[in-house]
Amino acid sequence: MKFLSTNRMMRFIEARFTPGGELGLHLTAGVLLMVLATALFGMLAGAVMGQTGIALLDLRVSQWFNAHAAEPLAGAVALFSQIHSVASVALLSALLGWYFWRRRERYWLLALVFTIPGGMLLNVLLKYVYQRSRPVFDAPMVDLASYSFPSGHAAASTALYGFLACYVVMTARRHGTRVLAVLLAVLMVALVATSRVYLGAHYLSDVLAGIVESCGWLALCITGCSTWRRRRAAAPPNRS
Template sequence: MNHTATSKFMRFVEARLTPGGEFGLHLTAGAALMMAAVAVFAEVAEDVAENDGLAAFDQHVSAWMHVNAQEPYTSAMWLFTHLHSVAGMCVLVALAGVFFWRSVERHGRYWLLALALSVPGGMLLNVALKHIYQRARPVFEEPMLTLATYSFPSGHTVAATLFWGLVASYAVMSAQRWRVRCALVAGAVLMAVLTGVSRIYLGAHYPSDVLAAMAEGCGWLAVCITACSTLRRRRAGKAARGMKMEG
């Protein structure tokens, strides 16, 4: 590689790692997260198709949870499941939408766009993936929950991952104190994890369904947030260049 090519490559790398650039660090981080999520999803999907790896333990984990189900855990699991059902997500998304719309922060409208793209779009993507893989749900002699739809990936889990992942992203970008950021991110992760656990506990999904849904949600969320951030930065850049020309 000659000096000119090396210089071009270094400029390209520097641009990709620049925090404030239109196609800088945010795009690099988003692409990295998306590729990592796709890799995890592909690995889990392969295990499910071959009934190997993680999928080989699915029956054992699901059966153990079903046998050991008891109060007050059962009621708590039902709460998380209902909260992240289609009806529950409509309420959560509506509340978040109102918050972003009325946000005093000047970037609130872009977060509203990210919310509109990520949660409904991710849930539709999940329906498509269910019909592609067509995995049957767990079967028990005395089921707590019976559903006729496919199992892989978990719809409730992907909805929770998308919504609370967006909340965590907003917290990281908006909160001033690190303690507040860490607390909100930990709370968001806990909500997504408990939703996934509730689906396994109630016998609606296998562990691999939940893990794949989390990977799917992280990947789709990375796409949506990165796209909205790029749009905002490009518009801000054009506005700044326009002001300089006028000046």
Template sequence: MPVTDRYPRLARHVAARFNPDEVFGLHLTLGAIALVVTMALFGLLASDVVSGAPITVLDEHLAQWFNRHAHEDWIPLMFGVTHLNHPVGLMVMSALFVAYLRRRGAHDWMAAVVLAVPGGMLLNVLLKYTFQRARPGFDEPLVQLATYSFPSGHTSGATLFYGVLAAYLVMQWRGAAARALVLLGAAVMVALVAYSRVYLGAHYLSDVLAGVAVGCAWLAICITGISTLRRRRAAQAGRTPGEMSDQDRSHH
């Protein structure tokens, strides 16, 4: 006897979790998977940092290598990237994005941005004070910061801002090429911010990797939560998620 016949309720439950039209369907399953994977990665990095695992040796070697080989032509560019994506800069860009969304009447996405970016930055500060990791030390540092190092706030903030921006654009644009370009652009921006922080000696490699991981985890919570609320309202109004998306696009 097939498993689906022996356990019909379980089969229906599993099928619903992978149904893109269900309120608690595929989007929630993918969000949960993303959350588990990214939090597991962050937990692994945090454990390695606390225990002094081999990655901390790699951290130190890379930090010293970049400090010795930093080229004077690249330093201004790296400072430009890191200053643009300072938490203040990201908050300004987020405020402009929220203003745009307000003009378009995209209130759910406004909530997603507010929850993701400022909320994720606050979470990052709490994690810094939890782990209290000192920043890289050099004889001739390019930057000197008194705050803690793990995880990287710039990298986490960039992951949150460019991540939620990419998610919004992906939902608005139907073309596969356009969506792929948006995701690639967001990934490049996050990678560039992470690289600038290591290049300037502000963070170790594990700091920026942890920043990406915790940013992705918080982003998964925010976007999945907002999406679920939107789908519930659509279901109560007698619309399918597909009809909801089409109607939302008509406002933009």
């Protein structure tokens, strides 16, 4: 009995780390990323609410950026940030959805709908849960009345560029193309997050929480849609 139990466990573990199959490596990696993102977001939220850890750096980082902000860089950063607003990301997502619809890539279209509109709704709900005020300065570069935690710009850009990176990684044939897509996605998200702190729109912990939130949500959506697609592909054809 003990041998059978051990053998069954080894088969289960092997199946979880096998690239192929409907419940293989992609599902394991997706679940692990969701768990990690949830844990990191919980740590950030706890630090913000308790004013401990990284939250102690928030004010100093924001004040440093505010003191060193100057034209013409400030104007360029503001324009870059505006391009990555939630409305702009929604427009880009609509164009991307049209592209998938034209190519009849329904699984990617479904994943897109869940990832970006769903992720933005989650971000709004989290803002109202935590209700953190924006940074306040004597001479602010932006004046916003909405809540600060987690950052909507950081969450939206992570969802968009993360989704695009996932699409390239799962469809491109060349390894170099996949690596480049991931690196570009990381760079763009980092630039958007930095722009929000530079402009005084968010604290450092806000943008980090927005990134982590979207990483977890993206993992959930991509893993869910990918698992569904693999299950349908593995199902025997209906002969009726």
